Amino acid sequence: MRFSQLLGKTLRQVSAEADTPSHQLMLRAGLIYQVAAGIYSYLPTGWRALRKVESVIREEMDRAGGQELMMPVLQPCELWDQSGRRRPFGQTLFTLKDRRERVLCLGPTHEEVVTDIVAHQVKSYRDLPLYLYQIQVKFRDEPRPRGGLLRVREFHMKDMYSFHTDEASLDEGYWTVARAYERIFSRLGLSTLMVEADSGAIGGKASHEFMALGEAGEDEVVRCEQCNYAANMEKAESRKTPGEKGEPLPVEEVSTPGKKSIDEVAGFLGLTPRHTLKAIFYIADGKLVFVLIRGDQEVNEVKLKNLLRCAELRLSGDEEIRAAGLVPGFASPAGIKGVTIVADHSITSGANFVAGANKPDTHLKNVNYPRDFQVEKMADIARARPGEGCPKCGHPLTIARGIEVGHIFKLGTFLSEKMGASFLDKAGASRPIIMGCYGIGVGRLLAAVIELTHDDRGIIWPASIAPYQVYLCALMMEKADVLATAEKVYNELQAEGLEVLFDDRQESPGVKFNDADLLGMPLRVTVSPRTLEKGSAEVKLRQQKETRLLPLDGLASQVKQILTVA
């Protein structure tokens, strides 16, 4: 490709609004162009990179036994009513009506469609296991698109679905795909960690996410370096510092004027937060919930949401707390009625806690569960924190950051039962098909590669997905010998089967070198009067500083050699 003809100019400046490194670089390098919030066009170079990511994925999915197919974007909403997932997806589902007022949606994922196909096409255990996948555009009306391609409303996803006769087969498939995912990410030069995850709106029992590790990541991962326990913060468990034991003492009222927060109250009474109970109020599907946790802990809202089985969860305002007859800042779980109380296990570790008295400027000392109050539900709803013990081995946990580039789920049978996907086993009995599903966000993966491997000069593509392998840079093209040599090198490199971006623009050396670094192709070849004097061309790898001269004679095959080694 000749740079002079390429759509997608490099930009020196981009809006201050784009503050994520990958977003800035993709805009500056002319890879993408924004159409609307969370909706982007891929310009030619960006599209090449995306297609390369797809082909790496495709190779590994095929190797894992996948059969590629293509399902429609447009789906009848009836399928979603049938699966019961229309509500959990809620506003995220883009819906529309056709001319006959039939309600359709733009597929946010394809479990319904694929299960419907399998329900009709697969009847026997002989047809299983079955692995189907596609690379397709998905639509999700995300409340907040973010960070360029990191979270968008229209995106390419590789989605695979597996169908099994029994749990053992599902388990085998699950780990086969997991290993394929690890190969994909490592082929793109990413260091990823497979972590336990919450299964969210997709549903199902077990699930893991693949996190591309790096400071720029927006997800938190909790991990143990001793036993390799790793989980998304949403899901992570931990062994908390135990509370102090003690014989329950009589409850005592104590005046705490103006002391509302845990730190204020604990400090005022000469205690640590661990000796207090924290009351937090949420509105779960419109209903007030009193959440109680030990003062040194924080609520994990995903765990809470799962415990309450609600679709919508938010913190409540003070007015809503007062309306329930409680005093914000001094609310007490003791002696109240008509409010659902749920608690974290941590309140049972320790004794004689300080809690609110449900009176202004007053707290209670020596509050003990279950002597002084009851709760409706008790579970682990606490955030894991660094330094706390690993749930498996007790070693101190650490927290890392990462970008979620893949997510796999063991769905089990809940969808196949609802969608009528069953098979006849050897004994002739009809049983629901056991399912798994596996997703990779292709565009996000592309952005993650840039996000995690760029330097201050620009993108650094791994050879596996670089839009072009070689950036051919011709300096002083007005000189006939430079022009002729550059054209010859361009042809020879292509004849070797290399993909070449030929910078044939009338630009100064600085501009070309800077654009070469920005665009980040693995290898730069420079032809100039200076190199021609020595009958050579200069070669430089993007990720290295050093340059070297290679003779023009046999240049193309040497370049190919360097690229296969690097």
Added chain:
RNA sequence: CGGGGCGUAGCGCAGUUGGCAGCGCGCUUGGUUCGGGACCAAGAGGUCGGCAGUUCAAGUCUGCCCGCCCCGACCA
């Protein structure tokens, strides 16, 4: 949806008390340069997000609307 911010040339931005719409980059033409974002000269390019209002006069003041970004709840 809650909080914060921004919409002015293709891109990045300035525009004071309301008084001729500007700067840098990019683009076009000509010339000089040439190994890390060169220089000179001459040009082209605008519904100041939209609608309404106040005013002799609105980019600037008021109201409503739309769009975009960032922080939260959500996710590949």
